Amino acid sequence: MQKLVQGIRQFQQTEYSRKESLFAELATGQAPPTMFITCSDSRVDPNLITGSDPGDLFVLRNAGNMIPYQDAASGEVATIEYAVQALNVQHIVVCGHSQCGAMKATLDPASCNSLPSVAEWLKNSKDVVQRTTRRHGEQSPERMLELVIQENVRMQLENLQSLEFVAAALAEGRLQLHGWTYDIGKGAVESLQPEPNEFVSVFDAGQYQVDESTAGLS
Template sequence: MQQLIRGIHQFQTEDFRPLATLFEQLAERQSPETLFITCSDSRIDPNLLTRSRPGDLFILRNAGNIIPLAGGTTSGEVATIEYAVGALGVKDIIVCGHTHCGAMKGLLHPESLTELPAVAGWLEHAATTRRIVTDHYGHLPEDRKLVAAIEENVLVQLEHLRTLPVVASRLRRGDLHLHGWVYKIETGEVFAYDLETQAFVAIAEHAVNGDAEGARRRAATGI
Protein backbone atom coordinates (compact mmCIF):
# COMPACT_ATOMS: atom_id res chain seq x y z
CA MET A 1 0.00 0.00 0.00
CA GLN A 2 2.83 2.42 0.77
CA GLN A 3 4.14 1.89 -2.74
CA LEU A 4 0.76 2.94 -4.15
CA ILE A 5 0.64 6.04 -1.95
CA ARG A 6 4.14 7.04 -3.07
CA GLY A 7 2.98 6.47 -6.62
CA ILE A 8 0.10 8.91 -6.15
CA HIS A 9 2.47 11.60 -4.90
CA GLN A 10 4.79 10.96 -7.83
CA PHE A 11 1.88 11.12 -10.27
CA GLN A 12 0.72 14.46 -8.89
CA THR A 13 4.17 16.04 -8.91
CA GLU A 14 5.70 14.52 -12.06
CA ASP A 15 3.01 13.16 -14.38
CA PHE A 16 -0.09 15.28 -13.86
CA ARG A 17 1.43 18.71 -14.37
CA PRO A 18 2.61 18.19 -17.98
CA LEU A 19 -0.89 16.95 -18.82
CA ALA A 20 -2.80 19.52 -16.78
CA THR A 21 -4.49 21.05 -19.82
CA LEU A 22 -5.61 17.62 -21.04
CA PHE A 23 -7.10 16.77 -17.65
CA GLU A 24 -8.91 20.11 -17.55
CA GLN A 25 -10.52 19.22 -20.87
CA LEU A 26 -11.34 15.70 -19.70
CA ALA A 27 -13.02 17.14 -16.61
CA GLU A 28 -15.62 18.70 -18.94
CA ARG A 29 -16.26 15.68 -21.15
CA GLN A 30 -14.84 12.41 -22.45
CA SER A 31 -14.90 11.24 -26.04
CA PRO A 32 -12.96 7.96 -26.31
CA GLU A 33 -12.96 6.33 -29.73
CA THR A 34 -12.31 2.80 -28.49
CA LEU A 35 -13.91 0.45 -25.99
CA PHE A 36 -11.20 -1.94 -24.78
CA ILE A 37 -12.54 -5.15 -23.22
CA THR A 38 -9.93 -7.29 -21.53
CA CYS A 39 -9.22 -9.54 -18.57
CA SER A 40 -8.82 -8.34 -14.98
CA ASP A 41 -5.38 -10.00 -14.91
CA SER A 42 -2.87 -7.68 -13.22
CA ARG A 43 -0.28 -8.35 -15.92
CA ILE A 44 -2.24 -6.42 -18.56
CA ASP A 45 -2.18 -2.62 -18.77
CA PRO A 46 -4.27 -1.48 -21.77
CA ASN A 47 -2.91 2.06 -21.74
CA LEU A 48 0.70 0.89 -21.50
CA LEU A 49 0.12 -1.74 -24.18
CA THR A 50 -1.35 0.76 -26.65
CA ARG A 51 0.65 3.81 -25.56
CA SER A 52 -2.65 5.66 -25.20
CA ARG A 53 -3.34 8.73 -23.08
CA PRO A 54 -6.08 9.39 -20.52
CA GLY A 55 -9.38 9.75 -22.34
CA ASP A 56 -8.41 7.55 -25.30
CA LEU A 57 -9.78 4.22 -24.07
CA PHE A 58 -13.03 3.30 -22.35
CA ILE A 59 -11.98 0.15 -20.50
CA LEU A 60 -14.03 -2.83 -19.37
CA ARG A 61 -12.27 -5.57 -17.42
CA ASN A 62 -13.44 -8.84 -15.91
CA ALA A 63 -12.25 -12.41 -15.45
CA GLY A 64 -11.88 -13.89 -18.92
CA ASN A 65 -12.82 -10.76 -20.95
CA ILE A 66 -16.37 -12.08 -21.09
CA ILE A 67 -19.52 -10.45 -22.50
CA PRO A 68 -22.84 -12.00 -21.45
CA LEU A 69 -25.32 -12.69 -24.23
CA ALA A 70 -28.22 -10.29 -24.69
CA GLY A 71 -31.46 -11.33 -23.04
CA GLY A 72 -30.06 -12.46 -19.73
CA THR A 73 -29.92 -10.58 -16.44
CA THR A 74 -28.68 -7.01 -16.85
CA SER A 75 -25.00 -6.91 -15.92
CA GLY A 76 -22.36 -4.27 -15.41
CA GLU A 77 -20.67 -5.50 -18.57
CA VAL A 78 -23.74 -5.01 -20.76
CA ALA A 79 -24.46 -1.61 -19.17
CA THR A 80 -20.88 -0.48 -19.76
CA ILE A 81 -20.95 -1.55 -23.41
CA GLU A 82 -24.32 0.10 -23.94
CA TYR A 83 -23.01 3.38 -22.52
CA ALA A 84 -19.80 3.26 -24.53
CA VAL A 85 -21.59 2.52 -27.80
CA GLY A 86 -24.88 4.35 -27.33
CA ALA A 87 -23.85 7.41 -25.32
CA LEU A 88 -20.14 7.93 -26.01
CA GLY A 89 -20.30 6.73 -29.61
CA VAL A 90 -17.08 4.73 -29.66
CA LYS A 91 -16.02 3.67 -33.15
CA ASP A 92 -14.12 0.50 -32.29
CA ILE A 93 -14.48 -2.31 -29.77
CA ILE A 94 -11.49 -4.52 -28.98
CA VAL A 95 -11.86 -7.82 -27.14
CA CYS A 96 -8.37 -8.68 -25.90
CA GLY A 97 -7.49 -12.04 -24.41
CA HIS A 98 -4.04 -12.96 -23.12
CA THR A 99 -1.70 -15.89 -22.66
CA HIS A 100 -1.59 -17.79 -19.34
CA CYS A 101 -5.18 -16.76 -18.59
CA GLY A 102 -6.31 -18.19 -15.27
CA ALA A 103 -9.97 -17.78 -16.21
CA MET A 104 -9.51 -19.97 -19.28
CA LYS A 105 -7.65 -22.55 -17.21
CA GLY A 106 -10.61 -22.63 -14.85
CA LEU A 107 -13.02 -22.88 -17.77
CA LEU A 108 -11.25 -25.98 -19.05
CA HIS A 109 -10.98 -27.47 -15.56
CA PRO A 110 -14.17 -26.58 -13.66
CA GLU A 111 -13.24 -29.10 -10.98
CA SER A 112 -10.57 -26.62 -9.85
CA LEU A 113 -13.25 -24.04 -8.98
CA THR A 114 -15.14 -25.92 -6.28
CA GLU A 115 -14.08 -23.30 -3.72
CA LEU A 116 -14.87 -20.43 -6.11
CA PRO A 117 -18.57 -20.88 -6.98
CA ALA A 118 -19.05 -17.29 -8.14
CA VAL A 119 -16.14 -17.63 -10.56
CA ALA A 120 -17.50 -20.94 -11.82
CA GLY A 121 -20.90 -19.35 -12.40
CA TRP A 122 -19.40 -16.39 -14.22
CA LEU A 123 -17.38 -18.60 -16.55
CA GLU A 124 -20.57 -20.27 -17.74
CA HIS A 125 -20.92 -17.22 -20.00
CA ALA A 126 -18.01 -18.83 -21.87
CA ALA A 127 -19.53 -22.31 -21.99
CA THR A 128 -19.51 -22.18 -25.80
CA THR A 129 -15.74 -21.74 -25.70
CA ARG A 130 -15.35 -24.83 -23.54
CA ARG A 131 -17.54 -26.87 -25.88
CA ILE A 132 -15.56 -25.78 -28.95
CA VAL A 133 -12.26 -26.68 -27.30
CA THR A 134 -13.60 -30.04 -26.09
CA ASP A 135 -15.00 -30.94 -29.52
CA HIS A 136 -12.16 -29.69 -31.72
CA TYR A 137 -8.98 -29.46 -29.63
CA GLY A 138 -9.31 -32.32 -27.16
CA HIS A 139 -6.38 -34.15 -28.74
CA LEU A 140 -3.91 -31.30 -28.10
CA PRO A 141 -1.47 -31.18 -25.18
CA GLU A 142 -2.57 -29.01 -22.29
CA ASP A 143 -0.54 -25.90 -23.17
CA ARG A 144 -1.80 -25.79 -26.76
CA LYS A 145 -5.33 -26.50 -25.63
CA LEU A 146 -5.13 -23.43 -23.39
CA VAL A 147 -3.94 -21.28 -26.30
CA ALA A 148 -6.86 -22.57 -28.36
CA ALA A 149 -9.28 -21.69 -25.55
CA ILE A 150 -7.86 -18.18 -25.23
CA GLU A 151 -8.18 -17.49 -28.96
CA GLU A 152 -11.55 -19.18 -29.39
CA ASN A 153 -12.93 -17.30 -26.41
CA VAL A 154 -12.08 -13.97 -28.01
CA LEU A 155 -14.08 -15.00 -31.08
CA VAL A 156 -16.99 -16.30 -29.00
CA GLN A 157 -17.17 -13.05 -27.05
CA LEU A 158 -17.20 -11.09 -30.31
CA GLU A 159 -20.28 -13.09 -31.24
CA HIS A 160 -21.83 -12.26 -27.89
CA LEU A 161 -21.19 -8.59 -28.55
CA ARG A 162 -23.16 -8.78 -31.79
CA THR A 163 -26.26 -9.96 -29.89
CA LEU A 164 -26.50 -6.69 -27.94
CA PRO A 165 -29.07 -4.40 -29.62
CA VAL A 166 -27.01 -1.23 -29.35
CA VAL A 167 -24.02 -2.96 -30.96
CA ALA A 168 -26.06 -4.68 -33.66
CA SER A 169 -27.63 -1.36 -34.65
CA ARG A 170 -24.29 0.41 -34.98
CA LEU A 171 -22.80 -2.51 -36.92
CA ARG A 172 -25.76 -2.33 -39.28
CA ARG A 173 -25.08 1.38 -39.76
CA GLY A 174 -21.46 0.57 -40.56
CA ASP A 175 -19.80 3.01 -38.15
CA LEU A 176 -18.69 0.52 -35.52
CA HIS A 177 -15.95 -2.09 -35.91
CA LEU A 178 -15.11 -5.12 -33.79
CA HIS A 179 -11.58 -6.44 -33.27
CA GLY A 180 -10.24 -9.59 -31.62
CA TRP A 181 -6.77 -9.43 -30.05
CA VAL A 182 -4.57 -11.74 -27.99
CA TYR A 183 -1.72 -10.31 -25.93
CA LYS A 184 1.30 -12.54 -25.36
CA ILE A 185 2.54 -11.57 -21.90
CA GLU A 186 5.99 -13.13 -22.15
CA THR A 187 6.99 -11.33 -25.37
CA GLY A 188 4.81 -8.22 -25.45
CA GLU A 189 3.42 -9.25 -28.85
CA VAL A 190 -0.19 -8.60 -29.83
CA PHE A 191 -2.01 -10.78 -32.34
CA ALA A 192 -5.19 -9.71 -34.13
CA TYR A 193 -7.78 -11.94 -35.72
CA ASP A 194 -7.61 -11.63 -39.50
CA LEU A 195 -10.74 -12.51 -41.47
CA GLU A 196 -8.86 -13.21 -44.68
CA THR A 197 -6.52 -15.80 -43.19
CA GLN A 198 -8.98 -16.85 -40.44
CA ALA A 199 -6.16 -16.79 -37.92
CA PHE A 200 -4.54 -14.57 -35.32
CA VAL A 201 -1.62 -12.72 -36.89
CA ALA A 202 0.95 -10.29 -35.53
CA ILE A 203 -0.66 -6.88 -35.24
CA ALA A 204 1.94 -5.36 -37.58
CA GLU A 205 0.62 -7.63 -40.34
CA HIS A 206 -3.02 -6.89 -39.62
CA ALA A 207 -4.85 -4.00 -41.29
CA VAL A 208 -5.60 -1.37 -38.65
CA ASN A 209 -9.18 -1.11 -39.82
CA GLY A 210 -9.70 -4.85 -40.17
CA ASP A 211 -13.26 -5.64 -39.08
CA ALA A 212 -13.76 -8.83 -37.08
CA GLU A 213 -17.54 -8.73 -37.33
CA GLY A 214 -18.86 -12.24 -37.83
CA ALA A 215 -15.44 -13.72 -37.11
CA ARG A 216 -16.67 -16.72 -35.15
CA ARG A 217 -18.97 -17.86 -37.94
CA ARG A 218 -16.18 -17.74 -40.49
CA ALA A 219 -13.40 -19.03 -38.26
CA ALA A 220 -11.76 -22.32 -39.10
CA THR A 221 -11.78 -25.03 -36.50
CA GLY A 222 -7.99 -24.90 -36.26
CA ILE A 223 -5.76 -22.15 -34.92
Protein backbone atom coordinates in the same frame (compact mmCIF):
# COMPACT_ATOMS: atom_id res chain seq x y z
CA MET B 1 -0.36 0.65 0.15
CA GLN B 2 2.74 2.73 0.74
CA LYS B 3 3.81 2.03 -2.84
CA LEU B 4 0.45 3.28 -4.12
CA VAL B 5 0.58 6.49 -2.12
CA GLN B 6 4.14 7.12 -3.24
CA GLY B 7 2.94 6.55 -6.79
CA ILE B 8 0.29 9.25 -6.36
CA ARG B 9 2.97 11.71 -5.36
CA GLN B 10 5.09 10.76 -8.37
CA PHE B 11 2.06 11.05 -10.68
CA GLN B 12 1.22 14.53 -9.44
CA GLN B 13 4.81 15.72 -9.76
CA THR B 14 5.55 14.19 -13.17
CA GLU B 15 2.75 12.88 -15.40
CA TYR B 16 0.10 15.35 -14.23
CA SER B 17 2.46 18.28 -14.53
CA ARG B 18 3.46 17.30 -18.08
CA LYS B 19 -0.14 16.77 -19.21
CA GLU B 20 -1.94 19.38 -17.12
CA SER B 21 -3.73 20.83 -20.14
CA LEU B 22 -4.98 17.37 -21.14
CA PHE B 23 -6.39 16.73 -17.66
CA ALA B 24 -8.03 20.16 -17.68
CA GLU B 25 -9.75 19.25 -20.94
CA LEU B 26 -10.79 15.82 -19.64
CA ALA B 27 -12.31 17.42 -16.57
CA THR B 28 -15.07 18.79 -18.82
CA GLY B 29 -16.03 15.43 -20.37
CA GLN B 30 -14.88 12.38 -22.28
CA ALA B 31 -15.06 11.25 -25.92
CA PRO B 32 -12.99 8.06 -26.18
CA PRO B 33 -12.87 6.61 -29.69
CA THR B 34 -12.27 3.06 -28.45
CA MET B 35 -13.75 0.71 -25.88
CA PHE B 36 -11.29 -1.87 -24.58
CA ILE B 37 -12.71 -5.04 -23.00
CA THR B 38 -10.10 -7.16 -21.27
CA CYS B 39 -9.40 -9.33 -18.25
CA SER B 40 -9.09 -8.11 -14.67
CA ASP B 41 -5.66 -9.77 -14.49
CA SER B 42 -3.19 -7.42 -12.80
CA ARG B 43 -0.57 -8.14 -15.45
CA VAL B 44 -2.67 -6.61 -18.22
CA ASP B 45 -2.56 -2.81 -18.51
CA PRO B 46 -4.51 -1.59 -21.58
CA ASN B 47 -3.08 1.94 -21.55
CA LEU B 48 0.49 0.70 -21.13
CA ILE B 49 0.15 -1.91 -23.88
CA THR B 50 -1.32 0.56 -26.37
CA GLY B 51 0.59 3.69 -25.32
CA SER B 52 -2.72 5.47 -24.76
CA ASP B 53 -3.39 8.67 -22.85
CA PRO B 54 -6.18 9.18 -20.32
CA GLY B 55 -9.39 9.68 -22.28
CA ASP B 56 -8.36 7.42 -25.18
CA LEU B 57 -9.84 4.14 -23.90
CA PHE B 58 -13.16 3.35 -22.25
CA VAL B 59 -12.16 0.22 -20.36
CA LEU B 60 -14.29 -2.70 -19.19
CA ARG B 61 -12.52 -5.42 -17.19
CA ASN B 62 -13.71 -8.70 -15.74
CA ALA B 63 -12.49 -12.25 -15.28
CA GLY B 64 -11.92 -13.68 -18.74
CA ASN B 65 -12.88 -10.55 -20.75
CA MET B 66 -16.44 -11.81 -21.15
CA ILE B 67 -19.70 -10.35 -22.45
CA PRO B 68 -22.97 -11.98 -21.33
CA TYR B 69 -25.04 -13.23 -24.28
CA GLN B 70 -28.19 -11.15 -24.89
CA ASP B 71 -28.22 -10.09 -21.24
CA ALA B 72 -29.72 -6.64 -20.66
CA ALA B 73 -29.38 -6.71 -16.88
CA SER B 74 -25.65 -7.06 -16.30
CA GLY B 75 -23.11 -4.38 -15.48
CA GLU B 76 -21.10 -5.46 -18.51
CA VAL B 77 -23.95 -4.90 -20.94
CA ALA B 78 -24.87 -1.59 -19.31
CA THR B 79 -21.28 -0.41 -19.71
CA ILE B 80 -21.14 -1.47 -23.36
CA GLU B 81 -24.49 0.19 -24.03
CA TYR B 82 -23.22 3.45 -22.56
CA ALA B 83 -20.06 3.26 -24.67
CA VAL B 84 -21.94 2.63 -27.91
CA GLN B 85 -25.08 4.70 -27.40
CA ALA B 86 -23.89 7.61 -25.25
CA LEU B 87 -20.16 7.93 -25.98
CA ASN B 88 -20.44 6.78 -29.62
CA VAL B 89 -17.20 4.81 -29.58
CA GLN B 90 -16.11 3.78 -33.07
CA HIS B 91 -14.19 0.66 -32.04
CA ILE B 92 -14.54 -2.12 -29.48
CA VAL B 93 -11.51 -4.31 -28.77
CA VAL B 94 -11.95 -7.63 -26.97
CA CYS B 95 -8.49 -8.59 -25.70
CA GLY B 96 -7.62 -11.95 -24.16
CA HIS B 97 -4.21 -12.71 -22.70
CA SER B 98 -1.74 -15.51 -22.13
CA GLN B 99 -2.00 -17.69 -19.01
CA CYS B 100 -5.54 -16.47 -18.34
CA GLY B 101 -6.81 -17.93 -15.06
CA ALA B 102 -10.43 -17.88 -16.22
CA MET B 103 -9.56 -19.94 -19.29
CA LYS B 104 -7.49 -22.33 -17.18
CA ALA B 105 -10.63 -22.85 -15.11
CA THR B 106 -12.69 -23.69 -18.19
CA LEU B 107 -10.19 -26.48 -18.85
CA ASP B 108 -10.31 -27.60 -15.21
CA PRO B 109 -13.82 -26.87 -13.82
CA ALA B 110 -13.01 -28.66 -10.55
CA SER B 111 -10.60 -25.83 -9.73
CA CYS B 112 -13.67 -23.65 -9.07
CA ASN B 113 -15.34 -26.01 -6.58
CA SER B 114 -14.68 -23.53 -3.76
CA LEU B 115 -15.50 -20.50 -5.96
CA PRO B 116 -19.21 -20.83 -6.83
CA SER B 117 -19.55 -17.26 -8.12
CA VAL B 118 -16.58 -17.75 -10.42
CA ALA B 119 -18.04 -21.02 -11.67
CA GLU B 120 -21.33 -19.28 -12.44
CA TRP B 121 -19.55 -16.44 -14.24
CA LEU B 122 -17.61 -18.87 -16.41
CA LYS B 123 -20.88 -19.99 -17.99
CA ASN B 124 -20.35 -16.97 -20.24
CA SER B 125 -17.65 -19.04 -21.94
CA LYS B 126 -19.73 -22.23 -21.97
CA ASP B 127 -18.63 -24.72 -24.63
CA VAL B 128 -15.40 -22.82 -25.40
CA VAL B 129 -13.35 -25.97 -24.80
CA GLN B 130 -15.59 -28.05 -27.05
CA ARG B 131 -15.46 -25.37 -29.74
CA THR B 132 -11.68 -25.32 -29.54
CA THR B 133 -11.45 -29.10 -29.86
CA ARG B 134 -13.75 -29.07 -32.88
CA ARG B 135 -11.64 -26.40 -34.55
CA HIS B 136 -8.17 -27.75 -33.72
CA GLY B 137 -8.50 -31.33 -32.47
CA GLU B 138 -6.65 -32.66 -29.44
CA GLN B 139 -3.62 -30.62 -28.37
CA SER B 140 -1.02 -30.54 -25.61
CA PRO B 141 -2.23 -28.84 -22.40
CA GLU B 142 -0.06 -25.77 -23.07
CA ARG B 143 -1.24 -25.39 -26.65
CA MET B 144 -4.83 -26.09 -25.67
CA LEU B 145 -4.78 -23.16 -23.24
CA GLU B 146 -3.46 -20.84 -25.96
CA LEU B 147 -6.18 -21.97 -28.35
CA VAL B 148 -8.96 -21.72 -25.75
CA ILE B 149 -7.88 -18.13 -25.03
CA GLN B 150 -8.21 -17.36 -28.75
CA GLU B 151 -11.53 -19.17 -29.06
CA ASN B 152 -12.90 -17.25 -26.11
CA VAL B 153 -12.16 -13.99 -27.93
CA ARG B 154 -14.13 -15.29 -30.93
CA MET B 155 -16.99 -16.28 -28.64
CA GLN B 156 -17.10 -12.93 -26.86
CA LEU B 157 -17.17 -11.11 -30.19
CA GLU B 158 -20.21 -13.22 -31.06
CA ASN B 159 -21.78 -12.35 -27.73
CA LEU B 160 -21.16 -8.67 -28.45
CA GLN B 161 -22.98 -8.97 -31.76
CA SER B 162 -25.95 -10.59 -29.99
CA LEU B 163 -26.65 -7.24 -28.29
CA GLU B 164 -29.23 -5.37 -30.36
CA PHE B 165 -27.62 -1.95 -30.03
CA VAL B 166 -24.21 -3.34 -31.08
CA ALA B 167 -25.75 -5.12 -34.07
CA ALA B 168 -27.48 -1.89 -35.08
CA ALA B 169 -24.28 0.16 -34.80
CA LEU B 170 -22.43 -2.41 -36.91
CA ALA B 171 -25.16 -2.39 -39.55
CA GLU B 172 -25.04 1.41 -39.68
CA GLY B 173 -21.26 1.34 -40.17
CA ARG B 174 -20.49 3.42 -37.08
CA LEU B 175 -18.81 0.65 -35.10
CA GLN B 176 -16.04 -1.87 -35.71
CA LEU B 177 -15.14 -4.88 -33.57
CA HIS B 178 -11.61 -6.20 -33.02
CA GLY B 179 -10.38 -9.41 -31.38
CA TRP B 180 -6.89 -9.32 -29.86
CA THR B 181 -4.71 -11.48 -27.66
CA TYR B 182 -1.80 -10.23 -25.57
CA ASP B 183 1.23 -12.34 -24.64
CA ILE B 184 2.39 -11.14 -21.22
CA GLY B 185 5.87 -12.63 -21.41
CA LYS B 186 6.63 -11.38 -24.91
CA GLY B 187 4.67 -8.13 -25.02
CA ALA B 188 3.24 -9.32 -28.34
CA VAL B 189 -0.29 -8.57 -29.55
CA GLU B 190 -2.13 -10.63 -32.14
CA SER B 191 -5.28 -9.67 -34.03
CA LEU B 192 -8.09 -11.92 -35.26
CA GLN B 193 -8.42 -11.73 -39.04
CA PRO B 194 -11.90 -12.40 -40.48
CA GLU B 195 -10.34 -14.45 -43.25
CA PRO B 196 -9.08 -17.06 -42.51
CA ASN B 197 -10.47 -16.52 -38.98
CA GLU B 198 -7.02 -16.82 -37.40
CA PHE B 199 -4.79 -14.66 -35.21
CA VAL B 200 -1.74 -12.89 -36.67
CA SER B 201 0.64 -10.24 -35.37
CA VAL B 202 -1.19 -6.93 -35.05
CA PHE B 203 1.51 -5.44 -37.30
CA ASP B 204 0.64 -7.93 -40.05
CA ALA B 205 -3.09 -7.28 -39.78
CA GLY B 206 -4.33 -5.65 -42.95
CA GLN B 207 -6.69 -3.19 -41.27
CA TYR B 208 -3.98 -1.43 -39.25
CA GLN B 209 -1.27 0.95 -40.42
CA VAL B 210 1.77 1.59 -38.23
CA ASP B 211 4.27 4.39 -38.72
CA GLU B 212 7.45 2.48 -37.92
CA SER B 213 9.52 5.65 -37.79
CA THR B 214 7.54 6.88 -34.77
CA ALA B 215 6.76 3.48 -33.23
CA GLY B 216 10.41 2.54 -32.92
CA LEU B 217 9.95 -0.64 -34.90
CA SER B 218 12.65 -2.12 -37.07
